[in-house]
Amino acid sequence: MSLAAGAWGDAMVKFGNGLGAIAGFVGILLLVFLVAGRASGRIARPLAVLVLLGPALVLLLVGLVAPLVRTVYLSLYSDDSSRFVGGENFGWAFTTGSVREVLVNTLLWLVIAPLAATGLGLVLALLVDRMRGQAVYKSLIFMPMAISLVGASIIFKFVYESRDHSQRQIGLLSQLAIWLGWDDPPNWMLAQPLNTFLLMAVMVWVQTGFAMVVLSAAIKAIPDEVTEAARLDGAQGLRLFRHITVPMIRTTVVVVLTTVMITTLKAFDIVRTMTGGNFGTQVLANEMYSQSFVQFNTGRGSALAVILFLAVLPLVAYNILQLRKERAVR
Amino acid sequence: MTPTPTVPSTTVPPPFPARPRRRRRPLAAVALLAVAALTAACSNSTDSSGGSGGGGNQTLSGDCARYQPYAGHGGTTVTVFASILSPESDNLEKSWADFSRCTGIRISYEGSNDFESQLPVRVSGGNAPDFAIVPQPGLLAQMVKSGKVVKPPQQTVANQEKWSPVWKTYGSVNGTFYAAPMSANMKSLVWYSPKTFKQAGYEVPKTWADLMALSDRIAKAGGGAKPWCGGISSGTATGWPATDWLEEVVLGTYGGEVYDQWVNHQVKFSDPKIAAAMRTVADWMQNPAWVNGGYGDVKSIATTTFQDAGAPILTGKCLMLQQASFYKAQWPKDTKIGPDGDIFAFHLPAVDPSVPNPVEGGGEFLTAFASRPEVQAVQNYLSSADWASSRVRTATGWVSANQGVDKSLYTDPIDRLSADALTDPAATFRFDGSDLMPAAVGAGQEWKSLTAWFAEGQSIQKTGRGARRRAPPRGGGARPPPPPPPAPSSRLLPPARFHRPRGFAAAVRRVPSFGSARLPVALVPGIPASW
Numbered sequence: 001m002s003l004a005a006g007a008w009g010d011a012m013v014k015f016g017n018g019l020g021a022i023a024g025f026v027g028i029l030l031l032v033f034l035v036a037g038r039a040s041g042r043i044a045r046p047l048a049v050l051v052l053l054g055p056a057l058v059l060l061l062v063g064l065v066a067p068l069v070r071t072v073y074l075s076l077y078s079d080d081s082s083r084f085v086g087g088e089n090f091g092w093a094f095t096t097g098s099v100r101e102v103l104v105n106t107l108l109w110l111v112i113a114p115l116a117a118t119g120l121g122l123v124l125a126l127l128v129d130r131m132r133g134q135a136v137y138k139s140l141i142f143m144p145m146a147i148s149l150v151g152a153s154i155i156f157k158f159v160y161e162s163r164d165h166s167q168r169q170i171g172l173l174s175q176l177a178i179w180l181g182w183d184d185p186p187n188w189m190l191a192q193p194l195n196t197f198l199l200m201a202v203m204v205w206v207q208t209g210f211a212m213v214v215l216s217a218a219i220k221a222i223p224d225e226v227t228e229a230a231r232l233d234g235a236q237g238l239r240l241f242r243h244i245t246v247p248m249i250r251t252t253v254v255v256v257l258t259t260v261m262i263t264t265l266k267a268f269d270i271v272r273t274m275t276g277g278n279f280g281t282q283v284l285a286n287e288m289y290s291q292s293f294v295q296f297n298t299g300r301g302s303a304l305a306v307i308l309f310l311a312v313l314p315l316v317a318y319n320i321l322q323l324r325k326e327r328a329v330r
Numbered sequence: 331m332t333p334t335p336t337v338p339s340t341t342v343p344p345p346f347p348a349r350p351r352r353r354r355r356p357l358a359a360v361a362l363l364a365v366a367a368l369t370a371a372c373s374n375s376t377d378s379s380g381g382s383g384g385g386g387n388q389t390l391s392g393d394c395a396r397y398q399p400y401a402g403h404g405g406t407t408v409t410v411f412a413s414i415l416s417p418e419s420d421n422l423e424k425s426w427a428d429f430s431r432c433t434g435i436r437i438s439y440e441g442s443n444d445f446e447s448q449l450p451v452r453v454s455g456g457n458a459p460d461f462a463i464v465p466q467p468g469l470l471a472q473m474v475k476s477g478k479v480v481k482p483p484q485q486t487v488a489n490q491e492k493w494s495p496v497w498k499t500y501g502s503v504n505g506t507f508y509a510a511p512m513s514a515n516m517k518s519l520v521w522y523s524p525k526t527f528k529q530a531g532y533e534v535p536k537t538w539a540d541l542m543a544l545s546d547r548i549a550k551a552g553g554g555a556k557p558w559c560g561g562i563s564s565g566t567a568t569g570w571p572a573t574d575w576l577e578e579v580v581l582g583t584y585g586g587e588v589y590d591q592w593v594n595h596q597v598k599f600s601d602p603k604i605a606a607a608m609r610t611v612a613d614w615m616q617n618p619a620w621v622n623g624g625y626g627d628v629k630s631i632a633t634t635t636f637q638d639a640g641a642p643i644l645t646g647k648c649l650m651l652q653q654a655s656f657y658k659a660q661w662p663k664d665t666k667i668g669p670d671g672d673i674f675a676f677h678l679p680a681v682d683p684s685v686p687n688p689v690e691g692g693g694e695f696l697t698a699f700a701s702r703p704e705v706q707a708v709q710n711y712l713s714s715a716d717w718a719s720s721r722v723r724t725a726t727g728w729v730s731a732n733q734g735v736d737k738s739l740y741t742d743p744i745d746r747l748s749a750d751a752l753t754d755p756a757a758t759f760r761f762d763g764s765d766l767m768p769a770a771v772g773a774g775q776e777w778k779s780l781t782a783w784f785a786e787g788q789s790i791q792k793t794g795r796g797a798r799r800r801a802p803p804r805g806g807g808a809r810p811p812p813p814p815p816p817a818p819s820s821r822l823l824p825p826a827r828f829h830r831p832r833g834f835a836a837a838v839r840r841v842p843s844f845g846s847a848r849l850p851v852a853l854v855p856g857i858p859a860s861w
Contacts, residue, residue, distance in 0.1 A: 162633070163630075164625065164627060187629055190633060277566070278781045278782070279786075
């Protein structure tokens with residue numbers, strides 16, 4: 001078969017190229033290794049710094065700084081990047097009704113989803129901690145973390161699926177509602193503003209396991225002496241929790257909260273999979289994608305990306321500070 | 331064919347220094363990373379020109395005699411790049427296998443599901459294929475703008491006579507014909523169940539009035555069945571089936587001229603004509619008594635995926651669905667499709683009977699980037715009725731609007747139905763409008779506005795305004811000139827202004843379960859005026 005022969009030839013060329021690349025890679029590697037190894041005396045230390053830090057810096061520069069600068073640049077230009085428009089795109093983002101709705105939704109996500117996930121995680125951590133066979137429960141609750149957000153969204157899309165009340169329901173939520181005596185439950189995905197919260201439930205479902213595991217570890221790390229001392233002083237139950245447990249794991253709670261927050265800000269998959277940003281559920285990350293790659297308005301898409309970046313920035317900074325603090329404590 | 335290593339091969343590694351310096355060992359890992367980044371840039375050179383050159387003046391005999399016009403280029407290779415993937419592409423390769431065997435021209439086919447974004451990259455990078463099979467007039471225009479598209483040879487232009495003239499327009503940019511259509515597909519179909527119709531004594535309607543009367547009759551007959559079902563949910567592309575409904579109605583109500591003006595933005599969304607068309611759609615697909623069989627109320631259309639939409643037809647809860655010919659792939663495997671089977675389709679009648687046979691659809695265009703003699707030979711062959719017949723014979727699911735193809739070759743009833751409509755010289759064929767409008771309108775606001783129209787019962791005026799309002803700030807050097815005044819002679823849409831590689835229908839047809847997966851990255855110039 002000429003077709004098969006062609007495919008084989010193609011594969012062989014690619015294979016040869018691959019081998020060549022690996023060989024060249026090993027060669028250069030050995031060279032760098034040799035040079036760095038030979039160096040001694042005054043240049044040894046700067047060279048080591050360069051070889052160790054250089055690649056990371058180059059990757060950061062190429063993968064993070066350059067796109068960042070370019071995105072900021074593009075956000076100041078028109079839809080096809082041909083004309084400088086200054087802050088027009090940002091003005092559009094903050095004054096257009098539909099985009100304002102997007103910003104409000106994003107804010108709702110930002111506040112509710114991380115709080116719910118962390119709170120639920122904390123409660124579960126406390127409850128599961130006292131159960132026998134806690135490893136089993138913990139892995140079960142942690143399991144959704146292993147599912148991608150798109151996968152989780154598809155699962156919940158089936159849960160929220162709705163049929164007319166005269167038809168047989170195929171969505172779990174509608175059927176439950178009917179069993180509970182609600183004759184005509186709404187079409188969940190269309191019920192504004194409920195649908196935004198239903199989407200958040202997916203995020204909470206996925207992230208709760210993560211919060212629980214991390215918080216559970218932190219609770220276990222509280223020295224027994226401290227709890228014992230508190231018990232001897234008469235603290236129990238809620239008081240023990242409020243005055244001992246929470247202060248002792250405060251930094252961990254904050255780190256978990258901010259981590260989930262950052263994930264939430266970037267939540268794009270859930271909205272895209274479940275509603276495509278329709279029915280008033282649009283969030284910033286999805287609108288940015290839609291502007292850039294569906295409507296090809298690079299200027300507006302970039303402006304939204306910059307807004308998103310600025311919103312994440314303080315969270316990341318705070319997160320890192322907290323992480324450092326936590327490390328310093330231990 | 332010589333594999334050319336792109337990096338110098340290894341020399342013998344120099345011996346390590348005698349003194350071991352443990353402190354520096356971690357360098358290896360870091361250097362590894364650095365080099366990985368460097369070598370990642372290595373490109374593959376996979377071009378291969380197989381065989382011995384030069385066929386000279388060969389004479390083909392026997393089986394091969396019919397390929398004589400294309401002979402004389404033995405031992406050459408022509409590359410074809412397209413978005414059609416296996417197994418569908420296998421049928422393409424089979425369809426020209428005889429041609430290759432006889433003429434000695436090897437056709438090397440490459441399919442990519444990232445075609446729309448890859449093609450511009452390859453063309454501007456100087457690595458253009460000999461041919462690209464382009465499903466969108468907008469992408470064709472973009473390619474022509476790059477200056478790399480080669481005009482077809484005389485024979486290809488002559489072959490074009492077998493297609494109705496409107497196709498030539500869609501293969502042309504600024505009035506110059508570049509790309510011959512290879513295939514056609516039809517969107518103006520209504521899927522129904524012949525079995526259910528027979529049991530209830532319903533007749534396939536021939537006119538719009540009949541269709542509406544039938545819908546009314548079904549609705550009044552009760553029994554839990556509704557005449558229509560529909561679904562417009564499709565991920566990020568949610569709303570596109572609704573744009574099809576509007577386009578069908580505009581085309582069927584006012585004919586090709588107004589349709590072109592609308593797509594071309596000489597008639598706006600706020601125009602009374604379009605508002606009237608939207609009312610027609612509302613009376614049809616937003617009639618609470620008529621939709622959404624098997625799913626619920628009108629609003630449920632917005633949350634039902636287009637793939638699922640027709641399923642209730644099989645259970646008799648819904649009787650009709652307006653969807654394109656590629657919807658055939660959505661029926662369960664054992665569904666009998668045919669005039670007497672479980673499922674079949676009829677041609678959506680024109681709203682206004684004076685519009686002759688309106689057909690909305692799409693197609694694929696063979697775009698050449700080289701003018702070597704063997705490339706032109708292949709181009710001539712692939713634009714001929716011979717090749718179209720060969721492809722039709724190979725497997726079902728491919729329709730050509732070439733009038734030279736014997737219709738008895740179509741073994742699949744839906745293919746046959748589409749071919750009959752598409753080759754009808756009197757038919758008013760128009761390309762899917764939202765594929766021709768700029769992305770910001772066609773893929774952005776129109777989808778969104780029509781989705782909101784179904785989901786929230788937004789008023790027609792507001793929907794029209796929404797679809798129109800989406801005009802981004804304009805100006806700038808690279809921008810195309812404003813739309814020309816409606817010249818009486820240019821009735822057809824010049825797609826040259828739009829550079830929007832989309833063609834959702836084509837994408838959906840290939841990936842029935844996840845239509846929105848292919849999102850091209852090319853940029854779109856501004857919209858000329860307020861839509």
